[in-house]
Amino acid sequence: MSGMPALSHLPPAALNKTVAMKTVDTRPFEQSLSLVPPTLSRSYPTESRVLDSIRFPNIFTSATATMKTRYTPADCFTYDRTNIAQRESSQRLGERVSDITFWRSELMQELDRMLAETNRLNDSRRMLEHSLKDTENPLHVTKECLYFRENRQGIDLVRDHPEESLLREVDMIKDCQARMKNLLDRVNLQLTRNRAARQDLEHDTMNKNHALVIDSTQHSLYNHSPAITYYPGIERVDNTVSVPETWAEHTNRNIQQSQTLTHRLGESNDTRNKLLGHRDKVQREMNDLERHIDLLKKAILDKSAPLKVAHTRLEGRTHRPEMELCRDPPQHRMVREVQELSESVESLRIKLSEAESSLHRLAQTRARLDHDIGVKTNSLYIDRDKCLSIRKSFPLSQPHLVDFTLY
Incomplete structure (x- = not known):
């Protein structure tokens, strides 16, 4: 048995031929095939035939397929489009941040103007109330004069020039009181509107600050930021409630509502x-x-x-000779x-x-x-700068009165 080749290394044709020549039960050998070490027998002369049955992969074909999988011109085009899209998105975000900053600055300036205007209105209301109270004493004096003149007797009980002057004075004082009361109502109404406008401005400013923080954070993101992740389907989510035109118009309207006193401006x-x-x-x-x-x-x-x-x-x-000039x-x-x-x-x-x-x-x-x-x-x-400044510096006959004209 030592002179015969190992059965595990015989090709199938040789094995079948051996089994056909010797009618032996091959089941014991088949069971032992998995236990024989994979070594080539020195006694088998046609060893190269075993290697002929092995098919090695084509190295060049595999390398070419790998290169095509790794890099293609379409990948380069997609990469360029990706960079362009990200750069344009970053540019648009930067412009949005600038717009928000501009309108937030406008809102804050308007809030300062609103506070200053409200303070002036409060001062005007106090002065107006004081002036209205000051007219009560002259009216009382004039009415008393008219009452006393009713006690005249005989031919002196006439409607003379002094009495007409007193009556005109009473009408004038009452007319002034009516105007000041009307103006006081308008001042109170304007103060109420100012408070509402101030709340809108503060709310809009708070929203602008919040949006500025969010958009500034998104603008600062880049490909290696640790906070980036996938949000499947986020591109289909649309919870927006405005467009740039209506967004700017909303802020502008809030600012305009706080400028009722200077409507023309x-x-x-x-x-x-x-x-x-x-x-x-x-x-x-x-x-x-x-x-x-x-x-x-x-x-x-x-x-x-x-x-x-x-x-x-x-x-x-075109310089090819004779018949070589072939199309x-x-x-x-x-x-x-x-x-x-x-x-x-x-x-x-x-x-x-x-x-x-x-x-x-x-x-x-x-x-x-x-x-x-x-x-x-x-x-x-x-x-x-010209008309309003002249109006505000207009001299008054009494130091405690102010010009209550609403612009």
Whole structure:
């Protein structure tokens, strides 16, 4: 038995032949096949035939498939689009943070103006109440004079000039009292409105602070931030209640409601703010359009080198001798390449021309807006800085009275 090859290393054909020659029960050998160590027998001469049955994988095919799986041009394009999308989102978030900061500053300034105006109104109300009380004594004196004059007798009991003067004085004092009471009611009503407007301003300012913290946090996130994670389906969640136009209008309306005393100034300021907002929007569009124009110019420039290569190749092939001047497949492809590149460049130039025309129109619109803003700013300066200052410094006949005219 020691001179025979191990059964575990015999090929199937040899094993079957051996079993056919010797009618032996192979079940004991089959059971022992799993126990024999996998070693090659020295006595078996055709050892290479065993290796022939082994199929090794194609290393180059596997490597090529691995490279294709690891990196493709589509992956590069997707990577670029991902970076562009993230960069644009970050830019929009930065602009949003700037908008919130601007309107929060406007709200805080309006709150300061509101507090100062409310303090002046309270002072005016106290002075008005004091002045109304001061008219009671002159009215009482005048009425007493009229009562005493009723005790005249005989031919002296007439309606003379002094009595008419006293009656006019009574009417004048009562008319002044009625006006001051009406003005006092208006002051109280305005104070009530101021309190409501102040609550709206404080609430809006608190919301702006909260939104500013959130958007600033989101703006500071980057690809390696520890706080980022997946939120499946978050892109389908839409709990928004406003758009940029209504958002700005809401804040602007809160500010305008707190400026009832200077309604005309508020209208001019509102118009100027709208013009400024429109101008900012036009300026942003111009910036985007300028970037778009730069990209178009770069795209046209990037295609010049391939077009030069195609032209040079075609020109060089014109120098082939005699029958070698064949309109072969390379010639067809290069001609198509020149046509495709020329069409692409022409399309880009048309888009560039349209973009430059749009930019020119936007520049004209911005110039008109700048002119309108200058007109409104001048009107605000005249009404607020000149007229109101003169009205507030108007001299009074009595030191404790003030001008109660509501603007």
